[in-house]
Amino acid sequence: MALPILTVQSDFADVIADVDAGLVPEDRFWLSCYKSGEPSVHAKVHVALDDVDRNLIRFTPKDGDVDFCSYPTKTYTAACHSLDIPPTPILLPTQEYTDTDTRRPRRITAFDISPDKSRFAIGHLDGSLSIHPISPPSSTPKRPQRVNTSNKRKLVSKPHVSNITHLQFFPSSRVLLSSGADFSLSILSTEFPDAWQSSSSETSSLSVSGSRIQPVRVLSGHTRSVTSATIIDRGRNIISSSLDSSLNLWDIPSGSVISTLNSTSPVLCTTIGTNEVLLPPDGEEEEEEKAVGIKRDEMEDEHVQQTVSYAGLQNGSIQVFDWRTRSNFSLSKSSSSAPINSISYLPQQSLLATGSSKGIITLYDVRSLSSSSLPLTSFRRNEAGISDLAFQYCQQRVGLAIATTDGLPFIASIIPEGPGIQTELVGVDCDPVGNIRVVKGDSDDQEEEVWTASDDGIVRRYIL
Incomplete structure (x- = not known):
């Protein structure tokens, strides 16, 4: 049985955080979807604050049949319609231990x-x-x-x-x-x-x-x-x-x-x-x-x-x-x-x-x-x-x-x-x-x- 792959730019949380903090008006990150035997799907997800509610971040996928959503708990899901990939949780690490x-x-x-x-x-x-x-x-x-x-x-x-x-x-x-x-x-x-x-x-x-x-x-x-x-x-x-x-x-x-x-x-x-x-x-x-x-x-x-x-x-x-x-x-x-x-x-x-x-x-x-x-x-x-x-x-x-x-x-x-x-x-x-x-x-x-x-x-x- 072949399972799909949903992969996202590794530092996409930094992109979202910079837009949320107002450091940049908008930005984007990439999202890719794969499934064995099927053409891969690649998309850019545009990130910007809502025009009315400045506490709301809007995600707009470009150039790909994908969805990307976030929730108040800072959890994210991604989906790809053309590869029949349902909304799948995308989990970021809470901590990273590294020797700087x-x-x-x-x-x-x-x-x-x-x-x-x-x-x-x-x-x-x-x-x-x-x-x-x-x-x-x-x-x-x-x-x-x-x-x-x-x-x-x-x-x-x-x-x-x-x-x-x-x-x-x-x-x-x-x-x-x-x-x-x-x-x-x-x-x-x-x-x-x-x-x-x-x-x-x-x-x-x-x-x-x-x-x-x-x-x-x-x-x-x-x-x-x-x-x-x-x-x-x-x-x-x-x-x-x-x-x-x-x-x-x-x-x-x-x-x-x-x-x-x-x-x-x-x-x-x-x-x-x-x-x-x-x-x-x-x-x-x-x-x-x-x-x-x-x-x-x-x-x-x-x-x-x-x-x-x-x-x-x-x-x-x-x-x-x-x-x-x-x-x-x-x-x-x-x-x-x-x-x-x-x-x-x-x-x-x-x-x-x-x-x-x-x-x-x-x-x-x-x-x-x-x-x-x-x-x-x-x-x-x-x-x-x-x-x-x-x-x-x-x-x-x-x-x-x-x-x-x-x-x-x-x-x-x-x-x-x-x-x-x-x-x-x-x-x-x-x-x-x-x-x-x-x-x-x-x-x-x-x-x-x-x-x-x-x-x-x-x-x-x-x-x-």
Whole structure:
């Protein structure tokens, strides 16, 4: 299934804000619409104040069969009649975190947000990372609020000698797990110094580049780049994957490998679920008997016995590893055999989503996985690679936040309408978006958030 693309000039909010403030009498920005197999549509949207009501901004599209509307809440929608694209929300970031002291942007290769939403971490190509406090957003921003991350209130470290491939906070939000292309994993404390709670004069002793921290533990055991890692329960054990075609189960206190399972191809991404919903592949019933003969290691948390790893492989297939039975099976390869770059699991609906280097997103029901399983559905927008996926779940509605290498991240609606375009996430100017996270509100009435990190070195926060 081919989904459409609505893309707008990345700084269109600045254009609107300048007209609204009376800095210029009028201006314009571009809007483009695409759909596979159809002619693309390009238009200029003229922006001017209403002749009578000077508090009202008028949008007049030119040279294209499109509509563009705004609402008092500063939300926007765009539509294209000739491509049958209905009015679609265009969402600007509420905040943009950027290091303004850097003349050239430092590409972000890994990103994560702490579970308590107090801090975020970013990793870079040179093996360095930084941890930043999250600032409260402006109440009614007319354009993205720029937050300078180059100030001294950050933690910095260089736990790897080359590219950081993955970051994940432990459930406590005070410990960070990092994976690197140098074959290792590192554990770091993310506790901010007590001095940060004091006045600025008392923090002058901190380095301008931030407070430096060192790993409290380094895990070595893989023979090629570590591509991802997942934390089991509270974090006594973790599971790592690698381009050496293996998954390692680690004991964090001792820093040792408990068990290793081998895959049929280099592993590019993993996520975990529970084996309570996983059926034996192809009707095999002897898996329960196999599990009886496997004694749980004393370093192994009891939750490992209920853990399943879903792995996206370089050969385009998905492999499922059951840590209770220490067994695995592979799903059928897709017709394109494109590498699976990203994978995400939604336990509430037993949904597994994968994204390939050719732009194909595929959905499976894990309750009926087998080596001959057919997907529930698959869709794409173009051939730009899918670099990261994150499910959005609220009141039985399911969305999928999607990061892409063409710099056009979006949220797809999956249940009940989908697949379709739920929201276009704008603000990136053609730079690949490598990481995306969905942050759920503390209660049902609190707004959800989507965070992205891209090659332009900017972390963007979208409030849905």
